[in-house]
Amino acid sequence: MSETFVRVALDHPLPTLFDYRCDAQAPVPGTLVAVPFGKRSVVGLVVEVSAHTEVPADRVRTIEAACSACAPLSAEWLALATFAADYYQRSLGEVALPALPQALRDPARWARLFAVAPRFRLTAAGRAALPDALPARAAALRRLAQALAEAGPLDAADARALHPKAGATLADWQAQGWVEVDTDGGTAFDGHAGATGAQEGAPELARAMRPAPTDEQRQAVDEIAAAQGFSPFLLHGVTGSGKTEVYLRSLERLFDARPDAQALVLVPEINLTPQFEAAFRARFASLAGDDSIVTLHSGMADGERARSWLAAHTGRARIVLGTRLAVLASLPALALIVVDEEHEPAYKQQEGLRYSARDLAVWRAKQRGIAVVLGSATPSLESWWQAEQGRYRRLSLSRRAVAEAVLPSVRMIDLEEERRRGRGSVDGISGPLAAALKARLERGEQSLVFLNRRGYAPVLACDACGWLAGCPRCSAYVVLHKSEHTLRCHHCGWEARVPRACPDCGNVDIAPLGRGTQRVEETLAALVPGARVLRIDADSTRRKGSAQTLFSNVHAGEVDILVGTQMIAKGHDFQRVSLVGVLNADAALFSHDFRAGERLFAQLMQVSGRAGRAGLPGEVLVQTRYPRHALYHALGRHDYVGFANATLAERRDAQLPPFVYQALLRAEGRTLDAALAFLAAAGEALAQVPFAERVTVYDAVPMTIVKVANVHRAQLLLESASRASLLATLRAWQPMLRALKGVLRWSVEVDPLDI
Structure with missing residues (x-):
């Protein structure tokens, strides 16, 4: 019997896949697997299945387990991750694995994640007895009983959120015949059992109560709904013009035409998600109730984020609302993408994989052949230029939606x-x-x-000698937080108590500056x-x-x-x-x-x-x-x-983006000289790269804040009039960079926002 091997992507900077042997039937591409890597067990993603391997037989290890309970990621999603890895100059595993919830990246949690979770419901005896059996002041017990009465089957996690001792309480009520276990069961992520279903007629009621659209809103919605294939729209609307209403009505039209479709709505910051979620749940009452509208952002608990991600991955989530990380969610029926406040720098990841969620959203829409709506009162100049060139279709909302409201x-x-x-x-x-x-x-x-x-205040100062409170670990001043009586560095987190006097001259008359x-x-x-x-x-x-x-x-x-x-x-x-x-x-x-x-x-x-x-x-x-x-x-x-x-x-006269394309090589060393020497060597190596004559390389310079957490930083800027030439140069340059020594870390950023 011939052996079978799988090529697995791991969250590792080496731009290669890792070969493993399969003892049982080989998992299909897109499957999550637990594999040995060094002395650890880690989660990887199967990319290819092969009957051969070029790795010596004594060095090929065997996969430990496959996550069969989680449906494999699609070939389309793998193509998205592969594109992002190639464009942003990272390994496939550095894109694919961090895009998954942390709970899925821990093989020890798989059994618990996909185990059949007990769900509880009231019996007829419980409905009759519980209201009179609970003490008047037992608020937590009453919340638990009310949830059981209103929500039907209630899972253990939701019960614990209502009452800290829910397990013991439910066991007691079960012994008294007031509660029974729902025999249908369900996995731990089969939806929010505590949510109620929509009432009959709720969709019609929600639509009847929506505001009447303006002529401009109606025209924008009509154009988005009529779009065929890949259609990028730039929705330029003044503040208060009702861009959100355009999004809502576009989704209504989508779900009317395709009841099983999914939509992705991106917002720039976590604090904007609650109001957007409230608006979407109010409008789409027929979808609310299980996992049809979910949020995805970094502020969620691991289990909560895993629940939302799995709802999107299985197609149960019809609307996925999230920050930049949501652009890499698995959405098998994705039919519309909305990027609100598309100009925001928050869409660009500033550490690790430095990707632009807005740009990936546009590429993903092109990949699927669907519409993507970029909305803003102040579009980025890159998007505005695309519209000026006719690559994006511009939709305008020139007046505020409320008739009596005018711009200030x-x-x-x-x-x-x-x-x-x-x-x-x-x-x-x-x-x-x-x-x-x-x-x-x-x-x-x-x-x-x-x-x-x-x-x-941005800094504490001494008028007598000119002392300024600086961070001992960074080349930056520390910020005074008066209420906490502390000085805090906003770059590395260093903190100290406010000194009683100037540490240099002893002057007690130190004061905040700014x-x-x-x-x-x-x-x-x-x-x-x-x-x-x-x-x-x-x-x-x-x-x-x-x-x-x-x-x-x-x-x-x-x-x-x-x-x-x-x-x-x-x-x-x-x-x-x-x-x-x-x-x-x-x-x-x-x-x-x-x-x-x-x-x-x-x-x-x-x-x-x-x-x-x-x-x-x-x-x-x-x-x-x-x-x-x-x-x-x-x-x-x-x-x-x-x-x-x-x-x-x-920008055109100065030959700056969007008229040229840029990449930035950053180096971090124990000394500034080490970082600059690495960049100088990297610049010399670039001369050996094909296409390098089409790329302008600037001198290596220290970054504005040179030292952060005792690490010195410098940068080297590359620029080209051809995106293809720049990317080809970077691909050929990477092996040479990996061969260089002398720094703690280095990274390449494509389309940098901060230089």
């Missing part, structure tokens, strides 16, 4: 003029902005103050007496679910002034916000990063769009020392088109 007026507060007239600011808040905040409070309206810098959201929150509480001030940033939303709670407080009208970073700038529909104040925007005007202006304009347009969404007159006040800057002029006119075309003309 935008006014610049000239800080230099305020100073010349002796009208100084109070800890960064100018007189006109303070007056506007007080006026909104008197009218019972909400205000939003935007500052894209968290913490109390301001962050914590300091602005404190200032506003004193400057606008009686105002309820709330701060939302990465520090105030560390706990799971805290962001959703804070945003709910804003929507409920329990906040008068909201202070925050970019977390509050996009996607949120604040109905009562009529004023937006912007602090410290000038810092990005003169950055060395050629994308800084584009990002600043997008941020300011997005945060401006939070004002005046429900018919209240909206106003945006931007504090600046450069009120005549062209970017601010375009912002005042809400003129994205003019800004985009002018910026694209500058």
Whole structure:
């Protein structure tokens, strides 16, 4: 009997597949297998099955187990992972395995994941006896009983979420004849047993209550629904124009035509998923109830994420809503992709596999021959250029969806003029902005103050000797967090207590320099007496679910002034916000990063769009020392088109993306000299690569923040007018890079956003 071998992809940087012997029937490609690798047992993905291997027989090991309970990943999904691996210059295993939930990458958890999970239901005796048998103050017991009564079969995991001692309680109720085990059973991921099914007539009711579409919305939905084959759309809609309504109606039309279809909806940040999920569940009530609408993001617990992923993989999930990692989910019936706020840098992974979820979404739509909708009020210049060239079909929403809602007026507060007239600011808040905040409070309206810098102050300083509080492990200053009385590095996480005196000269008069959201929150509480001030940033939303709670407080009208970073700038529909104040925007005007202006304009347009969404007159006040800057002029006119075309003309003259293609080689070493020497050797090796004459190589330079966590960093930029030449050069260059020594780590990033 001839032997059978499988070639397996492992999460390992070597660009090769690993051969293993099969004792039993060979698993088909796409199957997850547990294999020995060194002294460990790891999970790999079968890519090929063969009757031969070139590895010596004494070195070929045998697979330990195959995950037969999980349906194999499709050839289409393997092709997607293979494309991503080739384009982003990583091994197949470095793409495919991290794309799976952690629970599936642990062979020790397979049996538990796919075991038949007991599900409990009330008996007739239980329905009659339980309401009177429970103590009046036993809230957890009553929640458990109510879930059993309303949801039908309830699995053990959902029961434990309702009551910490659910196992013992259910066993007791079973002994009394009040509860029985559902003999139909089901795997641990057969759906949310606790969810209720849709009521008859719910779809019709949901559709009847939806807002009437504008003419522009109706036209956009009609064009998306009529699309045949691969159809990329750029939905350019001003803030508040109802892009979400276009997404919802497009999905309605899709499910009407194809009841078994799946849709993927991407959002840039985790904190946007709750409001999107609520909107989708309200509209698609007929789908809600099992696993038809699921979310996928990195903030989910392992089991929760595995449940959602498996629902998508098996086709039970009809709508998958997620952040960038969801673009690599297995979706066998995928028929429409939506990328909301497509311009957001958050769609680009900044560590490990540095992929762009937006770009992979477009490629995936092309692979399947379906429509992909990229929505934004401020599209990325790359997407805008694609539309200008006719490669994307542009759909426009030029007016706000609510008839009485208009775009807010935008006014610049000239800080230099305020100073010349002796009208100084109070800890960064100018007189006109303070007056506007007080006026909104008197009218019972909400205000939003935007500052894209968290913490109390960006640095602690000594006026006597010039000492600045720096991180001992990074070439960066540490941020003062006053409420916690700590100094914290936002790059490596190093923390220390605030010193009593300057460590260099002993001066006790050390003070914060600059301001962050914590300091602005404190200032506003004193400057606008009686105002309820709330701060939302990465520090105030560390706990799971805290962001959703804070945003709910804003929507409920329990906040008068909201202070925050970019977390509050996009996607949120604040109905009562009529004023937006912007602090410290000038810092990005003169950055060395050629994308800084584009990002600043997008941020300011997005945060401006939070004002005046429900018919209240909206106003945006931007504090600046450069009120005549062209970017601010375009912002005042809400003129994205003019800004985009002018910026694209500058990029064309300077030969910058999207008119050229770039890649970045980063090196990390114990010293800066080691990192630079590695990059110099890499640049010399590039001369031996075919196509290299079509690629421009720049000098190796230290990164802006040279040292992070005691590791020194440098970079080498490559550029070409031909994407094909650049990728071919990178493929040929990789073996030479692996042969070089002298650094801790190196990585290649294609289409870098931060240079």
